[in-house]
Amino acid sequence: MLESILSFMNNLDPLWIYVILFSFSFIENVFPPSPSDVVVIIGATLIATTTIGFFPILVLTSIGSALGFVLMFYVGKIFGNNILRKGKIKFIHRDDLEKTNAWFNKYGYKLIVANRFLPGTRSVISFFSGVNELNVFKTFFYASLSAFAWNAIIIYLGFILGQNVDLIVFYLKTYSNIILIITFIVILFFAVKYFIRKKKIS
Numbered sequence: 001m002l003e004s005i006l007s008f009m010n011n012l013d014p015l016w017i018y019v020i021l022f023s024f025s026f027i028e029n030v031f032p033p034s035p036s037d038v039v040v041i042i043g044a045t046l047i048a049t050t051t052i053g054f055f056p057i058l059v060l061t062s063i064g065s066a067l068g069f070v071l072m073f074y075v076g077k078i079f080g081n082n083i084l085r086k087g088k089i090k091f092i093h094r095d096d097l098e099k100t101n102a103w104f105n106k107y108g109y110k111l112i113v114a115n116r117f118l119p120g121t122r123s124v125i126s127f128f129s130g131v132n133e134l135n136v137f138k139t140f141f142y143a144s145l146s147a148f149a150w151n152a153i154i155i156y157l158g159f160i161l162g163q164n165v166d167l168i169v170f171y172l173k174t175y176s177n178i179i180l181i182i183t184f185i186v187i188l189f190f191a192v193k194y195f196i197r198k199k200k201i202s
Contacts, residue, residue: 009042014052017043018060025061025147029068029123036065037154044158054159058151065116065147069126070140076130104132112142116150 009017021043028036040061047054104111108129115125129139 010046010049014050017046017050017052018056021057022060022064025064025151026068026071029065029072029126040151041154041158044155045161047159054155057155058148061151061155062144062147065151066140066144069112069115069122069143069147070136072123072126073130073134073136073139076127077133078130080127080131104128104134108132108134109138109142112139113146115143116146 009020012020021040024034024036024039028034040057043052043057044054046052047057111125112129112134115122118125126143
């Protein structure tokens with residue numbers, strides 16, 4: 001399948017390659033299952049065989065990702081109160097939201113900087129950044145910074161490893177799985193700690 005995507009993109013006009021890479025980078029934050037990182041890597045492998053360039057890909061994918069992040073930020077800002085604070089999700093309580101709000105006010109921008117390196121949490125971070133009404137200009141700046149750093153790494157990998165897309169995807173999936181496991185362990189730790197504390201109080 002990866003070879004088919006590579007062959008298809010290799011026969012496209014460079015302008016359409018840029019459009020595809022920008023679109024996938026934007027969509028990922030809105031529709032997380034989108035394989036944007038894989039598509040960007042495939043696009044990067046074409047640097048040596050087409051007229052597309054490293055820097056244009058880096059800029060376009062980073063801006064696309066940041067714009068997608070800001071879109072989900074506004075979804076959280078506009079609809080967050082109706083979805084979360086009015087009790088429509090039963091297992092999320094108002095006290096939990098207040099703690100989340102304080103936590104995001106303290107660490108929110110650091111989370112945005114790290115978001116591209118945290119697979120599986122990107123849309124959640126962008127949504128809750130909006131729910132907690134962080135500054136949109138700072139949000140866009142830090143989301144762009146995060147996307148720029150991450151994309152620089154995967155585009156460079158695609159460029160130096162060339163057509164060996166399967167190897168890159170293997171390492172990318174391995175990294176994602178490790179981060180997801182670590183994230184799960186951290187969440188589990190705090191959940192257990194919360195319930196133990198709650199039990200002692202009651």
